[in-house]
Amino acid sequence: MATATESYASRFLPHPKTVAIVGCPFRGGQSREGVDHGPIRLVQAGLPEQLAELGWTVNYDGHHQFEEIDEKNDPPIGKMKNPRLVSRVCEAVAKVVGDHAKHGQLPLTLGGDHSLAMGTISGTLSHYPDACVIWVDAHADINTPETTGSGNIHGMPVSFLLGLGPKVSEFAWVRPLLQPHRLVYIGLRDVDAGEKRILKENGIKAFSMHEVDKWGIGRVVEMALDHVNPKRDLPVHLSFDVDALDPSVAPSTGTPVRGGLTFREGHYICEAVYETGCLVALDIMEVNPSLGTGEDAVKQTVAVGCSLARSALGETLL
8 A cells, every 4th residue: 555645634524534434335326236235345455444544543433324205206207216315315414524524534435326425515515615526437427317318316416516507496405605716627428418518508617628728637637726716725625526537447347438537647636636635525435346247357346446536645656
């Protein structure tokens, strides 16, 4: 294992640094089985111990327990599938993440599907209302209940956080605190037509794989930070969907798309965000041990999820 560095002091977290692991074994925002086992595998792989070796005080007391809602009692609202279940879980996650943030801890949320970010980012913004969001993903996840084709809410969390689309009473708890200029994407390569329109209409900055190819990951991360956090003085919430990585790097995920970030590009993003000293919350999402080409693929993806978290929390190559 590489080493940790103390040269980048946190601007927002008290010393000694504490990371609170929020395990979210949840799959209600999409239809594929298995993503609810991702957090369990990440913990079983030794992630809490690995973070402790990096000098963090680790607060972890088991996986979050979610209220079960029978699907018969959770019919669609418009096109949205499992809306009540997703809403209640995300609201609970928002309270947990917000509470950790208020106590000076860095919440590390292990998903689960990416609908959970509606909760994690809401929790961050409840304590850090000026926080900016770096969303690393193959997908924009900014469909509204009107533009969605699938009805899966893991493709919609950003629209709720921004207050876009029609008002849905079940999600009234989501306060639209995220400002478009405080959001930046890295790694996009599978964006719906409606999402492209939403991004353009709202002036949201996005760096697709085309820009990564053109500029290189170092320049892209610098431009992304310059956009959302030009003075490097605002809190940062990093939400990382492992499908941002190429399927050859992270095969066990629900919606893999070829042509993604390399192993080093994904880790560079995490390292560079840590170096700002501004990171206050981290999501590692969409590890699905039920998918891939066998146990080796699962182990590879779980190992990558752990190493991304370590890189975002201070692990260095030298």
